[in-house]
Amino acid sequence: MSDAVVSVRNVNIYQGSNLILQDVNFSVNRGEFVYLVGKTGTGKSSLLKTLYGELTLKEGEATVAGFNLKDMTWKKVPFLRRNLGVVFQDFQLLTDRNVHENLRFVLKATGWKDEKLIEEKINDVLDKVGLKSKGFKMPFEMSGGEQQRVDIARALLNSPKLILADEPTGNLDPETSDEIMQLLIAISRDYGTAVIMATHDFIVISKYPSRILKTERGQVFDSAVTEV
Ligand SMILES: Nc1ncnc2c1ncn2[C@@H]1O[C@H](COP(=O)(O)OP(=O)(O)OP(=O)(O)O)[C@@H](O)[C@H]1O
16 A cells, blocks of 8 residues: 555646646655745745645646545535644634634534543643643743644644645744754654645755755656756
């Protein structure tokens, strides 16, 4: 059986009628950590959006966490998302509730009902990101690094096979970026979660070298296949 969590074959990605990326081919295996780099506007976000079902795949073949993306209906997208964790630069936490309530909100929205299991899961993910005692804090009471940890905890709630992270260190100072990188790398290593992380931060990449996908001139180049 293939270990691929993401498989993309002969894919063309459009924004409206504009072809953004052509003939994209790559796979990502369980537990792999992959950077996604490329100049602004070359299609990193468009590629991530395709992988989490925000942009419908019209041309080519792709599977993510066992879901076929081709012509996926909007009805199916929430089921895909439950198998993914998505982490953004700007955290996107609900500002009017504390950390615990932010996490509980996601579990409830994704169908969790058993209060004991909900409590256990929240404690589990907070422990994994090193925030076990911070569940009562409001987002505005936390540093940027702590908020990013909460965002990662939220991404872990449904034990995803894949985390898609769009510039997760973009708003953080170098030391805090380091902490977040070590956390994401530990998650991929310890839980077998594949991570695809879009970034402009070459200091981070040189410090934590890993496979690179690069968007350039309408194509995706893969350091596993060619020099990027
Ligand atoms: N919603 C949209 N509608 C139309 N065109 C879009 C839309 N979103 C992005 N584009 C265009 O698609 C191209 C790729 O944008 P995308 O956001 O994927 O690039 P990016 O590499 O992620 O850039 P950045 O590093 O700035 O985030 C750009 O030319 C952009 O203008």
